[in-house]
């Protein structure tokens with residue numbers, strides 16, 4: 088008998104029991120939808136991480152002392168030989184080829200106050216090159232200048248979150264806020280950067296000249312400087328990274344390479360995206376398991392349906408159906424269920440994905456890979472789990488099948 | 493011995509193993525059947541009639557003995573080959589109709605054609621409609637089995653059996669589930685088919701029904717105990733005319 092004929096027969100018997108066919112399909116539908124949605128969400132998470140990494144700026148290198156290393160613990164007692172200072176920053180800027188900008192960075196936290204409003208946020212002391220490295224511009228007012236850094240003026244620029252919380256509808260430009268009770272003039276509001284890789288709000292920040300931060304805010308306290316550098320181009324970044332490490336080591340006599348952390352954006356990105364890759368795999372495997380359960384559901388129903396239709400199978404064989412015709416009929420029934428389920432699952436998955444994208448404001452992306460994967464998988468499930476019941480049907484003894492009540 | 497133009501069986505036995513016991517359903521059947529015969533097989537319950545029909549119908553294989561059908565040795569064919577023979581040469585009518593549920597009369601009749609050779613949809617439809625017309629059911633093609641009377645269901649089953657234009661027709665108690673008038677109606681169809689040249693072998697319990705055949709074979713305990721021609725078979729059509737209709741009686 089022709090394949091087309093068997094397909095027709097299989098479809099007919101599926102439509103004869105629509106509810107059951109649909110319920111059987113449901114397992115596959117949910118499984119496939121879950122796989123697609125999970126992969127899409129995973130991809131979306133990865134894209135977000137990439138965007139966040141890019142929001143750090145282009146070709147950025149972060150330099151800091153590594154206080155976790157063995158040697159530094161020893162040295163700490165002797166006065167912190169691996170502490171980065173402003174001369175190191177200037178040396179990196181002037182002595183290393185391929186360095187575009189450098190800026191010292193002081194990271195700190197503190198209470199902000201404007202009139203009766205209080206807000207706690209990060210306070211970072213930087214040089215003006217920091218704006219260039221990170222692509223910071225002023226959306227209101229202005230940024231501060233090199234003269235401010237040189238003179239240690241009490242000025243700052245604030246992130247959007249800070250502006251919203253301290254000022255609300257008021258224009259913050261040229262207002263005086265108190266940072267740890269020291270008055271600073273707000274020169275402007277920075278462009279928004281969103282969340283960083285760690286999920287921290289990069290707009291919840293105040294930038295001030297590092298010199299001001301050093302003397303006014305951190306004066307007398309223990310402080311440590313980190314450094315942000317941007318390389319001229321992507322190709323040079325690794326060479327620059329190594330040169331910085333060498334330079335720091337030679338400037339701080341007796342230190343080892345482990346005592347400094349010189350990390351590029353890609354290092355950070357790799358860590359972050361490997362985390363999100365793991366998450367994607369994890370989510371997809373959970374979804375895959377539900378697909379498997381859906382497949383077992385198909386096998387279960389097909390077995391029931393073989394038992395239920397023993398007489399029908401007997402009649403078909405009596406009027407001339409070969410074993411292989413019966414085998415094919417049942418396999419095609421199973422495959423049809425799984426493929427149709429797969430298609431509906433894709434639609435449901437796309438729907439769920441776009442819903443997630445809409446409400447969570449994620450750029451979720453459904454790849455053709457995930458569609459092929461789930462369709463292929465559900466096809467395979469149909470054949471795999473349809474095979475056993477189909478064999479059972481085809482191997483029934485004709486007379487026994489006809490006599491079956 | 494005369495030449496057997498359709499069926500020749502030699503020493504056919506069938507033994508069922510029931511745990512410790514052996515059931516000898518057939519103990520050695522030698523039969524010779526010519527093309528164009530109309531045979532009724534009679535016998536007490538359990539005498540092996542159905543078993544024998546299943547063998548003739550290639551639904552089952554004998555334990556011993558040989559079976560030649562149309563000049564081909566069938567007894568040692570594999571199940572695939574038997575399926576082929578069944579499909580091409582044999583039409584089988586079962587006592588309890590065996591129609592596919594939730595499948596229209598027309599689709600039920602088309603069923604054997606689906607499993608045979610390649611055939612265009614149009615040809616298949618034509619042949620199925622033709623078979624339904626032969627059994628007088630042209631107006632019931634779209635009905636499901638549960639929307640048909642017993643006699644109509646049996647006629648659909650007969651249409652299915654003849655749709656492939658088989659060499660011979662087997663019917664195992666085709667009237668067993670029908671009232672006597674409907675039974676005679678079915679016999680009229682068989683006689684009509686016989687007149688058109690079909691060989692027919694049917695099993696029946698009822699003496700009356702056997703009188704429509706032109707040869708009567710009687711089984712007992714798995715053996716043929718009598719095999720006689722019936723020189724003056726009754727004519728079912730005439731009997732139907734003579735028979736008063738039920739509603740006429742009520743008037």
Ligand SMILES: Nc1ncnc2c1ncn2[C@@H]1O[C@H](COP(=O)(O)OP(=O)(O)OP(=O)(O)O)[C@@H](O)[C@H]1O
Nearest residue numbers: 508510515516517536537538539540541542543544
């Ligand atoms: N599948 C089977 N397994 C075991 N024994 C069987 C099987 N089929 C038939 N028999 C036995 O074989 C014998 C003949 O059965 P068969 O069905 O051929 O009788 P029959 O003449 O058709 O009877 P009836 O007129 O009641 O239909 C019976 O004793 C029956 O019990």
Ligand SMILES: [Mg+2]
Nearest residue numbers: 541542543664
């Ligand atoms: Mg019987």
